[in-house]
Amino acid sequence: SAKEAGRGTFRFFTMELHEKLMEKTFFEKELRQSLEKEQFLLHYQPQYDLETGRIKGIEALARWKHPDRGYIPPVKFIPVAEENGFILELGEWVLKTACAQAKAWQDEGFPSLRLSVNVSMRQFTQPNFVADVLQILHETGLHPTNLNLEITESIMSDVQQCQCILQDLKNAGISVSVDDFGTGYSSFLYLSKFPISHLKIDRAFINELSKNNTMIVKAIIDLAKNLQLNVIAEGVETEDQEDFLKKLACNEVQGFLYSKPLPQHEIERLLHSHNNNRTP
Ligand code: C2E
Ligand code: MG
Ligand code: MG
Ligand code: MG
Numbered sequence: 001s002a003k004e005a006g007r008g009t010f011r012f013f014t015m016e017l018h019e020k021l022m023e024k025t026f027f028e029k030e031l032r033q034s035l036e037k038e039q040f041l042l043h044y045q046p047q048y049d050l051e052t053g054r055i056k057g058i059e060a061l062a063r064w065k066h067p068d069r070g071y072i073p074p075v076k077f078i079p080v081a082e083e084n085g086f087i088l089e090l091g092e093w094v095l096k097t098a099c100a101q102a103k104a105w106q107d108e109g110f111p112s113l114r115l116s117v118n119v120s121m122r123q124f125t126q127p128n129f130v131a132d133v134l135q136i137l138h139e140t141g142l143h144p145t146n147l148n149l150e151i152t153e154s155i156m157s158d159v160q161q162c163q164c165i166l167q168d169l170k171n172a173g174i175s176v177s178v179d180d181f182g183t184g185y186s187s188f189l190y191l192s193k194f195p196i197s198h199l200k201i202d203r204a205f206i207n208e209l210s211k212n213n214t215m216i217v218k219a220i221i222d223l224a225k226n227l228q229l230n231v232i233a234e235g236v237e238t239e240d241q242e243d244f245l246k247k248l249a250c251n252e253v254q255g256f257l258y259s260k261p262l263p264q265h266e267i268e269r270l271l272h273s274h275n276n277n278r279t280p
Contacts, residue, residue, distance in 0.1 A: 027080045030066065035093055039065050042097055043261035046270065047116070047232060047254045050245060055274060056252055057114035057148065058105075060098035061261045062090065082120055091123040095133065099140040099147065101264065106146065110271060116148040116177065121155045130168040144173035148197070151176060153184025156194065163194060170195040177232070182220060191227055199224045203235020203255070209244060221248045 034040055040062060047057040064072045081087040095117055102115035123129060137144055149169065156162045156178075169176055177198035182205055201220050205213045217233070224231040233245050236255030245253060259270060 023076075024080055027072075027077055028084055028086075031077065031081060031084070031086050031090075034064060034066075035089060039067070040090070040093060041065060041263070042094065042101070043263055044101075044267040045254060045261040046259050046267070047114075047252050048258055050242075050250055050253050055113070055271065057116050058102070058267065059116040059118075059150070059254065059261075060094060060101075061118070062094055078120065082122055085122070087120050087122050088126065091120060092132065092136075094118075095136050096140065099136055099142040102146060103140050103142040105268070105271065106142070108268075112146075113271075114146055114148050114175075115142070116150050118150045118179065119155075121152075124149075124151055124155050124165065125158070125161060130165060130172065133169075133174065134172055145175070148175045148177055150179040150200065152179050153181065156190045157185055157187075159190060159193075162190070166194050166196065180234075182216065191223070191229075196229065198230045198232055198252075200232045200234050200254075201250075206233050206235045206241055206245075206255070207237070209241060214244070217244075218248055221250055225249075 042060045043063050044058045044060055046055045047059060048054065049056045062074055062078075064074075064077050066072050078087070081090055098115055098117050102113060105113055126132070133147075133149075134144075137147065166176060175197035176195070177200050178196055179200050180202040181199045183202045199220065201217060205217050205220075209217070221231050230251045232252040232254060233241075233250050234254050236242055236245065236253045236257050238257060241255075242253065242257060262270065
């Protein structure tokens with residue numbers, strides 16, 4: 001009966017909730033020791049100039065390798081880490097590790113490589129954020145103009161505070177991209193006011209180039225060009241998607257068609273053998 005079905009549904013949801021809660025408690029406990037136990041590492045995904053086919057930048061992506069559970073994806077641990085504040089420690093570790101790595105690559109013969117690092121809301125709005133970033137750049141020797149920070153649209157909702165931080169970053173020579181563009185709470189006001197360098201079109205639009213998405217991608221690229229922002233398409237998986245983006249003169253592409261996020265030694269191999277690789 002409907003009543004029974006209803007009760008079944010209710011039971012299903014409570015069990016699901018229970019499981020989620022258990023998982024959250026587990027992650028919270030495990031996250032606390034994860035860094036000192038060296039369970040975190042970074043993977044790196046190249047970002048290509050669509051016209052020249054050259055690797056312009058590399059995005060660092062956090063990976064948690066749990067001894068019992070294997071790889072736990074960022075979508076699972078980032079929200080927990082944001083909630084309990086662990087993201088501050090993790091974010092600092094990511095920045096330090098990625099900047100040191102990028103500096104090493106520069107010294108190995110890739111002087112103009114841009115490093116992109118994702119920054120969460122909680123991290124970005126820390127009072128000492130810009131000073132901390134500059135300290136890390138100083139310690140690692142990476143030049144500020146080689147660092148790019150990826151932030152999401154939601155971070156920009158606190159206009160006043162965000163504008164100051166962005167201005168400080170810009171003054172220091174650090175560029176900022178808007179990640180997952182088109183999916184957040186967005187006011188176009190910030191686009192004209194804020195010193196940002198790149199828009200990253202969310203992969204949801206690229207993934208399924210339906211008629212509507214096609215129009216949206218076209219509009220975002222036009223908007224970016226008119227505002228003199230560079231535009232990166234995320235999640236490019238097929239040649240059709242690439243062809244479409246080429247026609248619109250999208251600046252950069254990133255996605256499984258070119259490369260998945262790779263562990264350090266593999267991205268290094270790709271950097272060195274880049275001419276032999278599939279490029280846009
Ligand atoms: P994001 O910054 O938008 O990163 C892009 C995500 O899309 C990555 O997932 C990447 O593996 C995936 N991706 C790239 N190309 C393709 C493609 O062609 N197809 C598909 N289906 N996916 C593709 P990942 O590594 O699981 O990261 C997910 C999100 O977690 C990131 O989204 C970012 O918001 C967050 N994240 C990852 N690392 C960090 C970090 O160190 N700090 C912070 N605050 N957030 C992070
Ligand atoms: Mg990103
Ligand atoms: Mg994204
Ligand atoms: Mg994302």
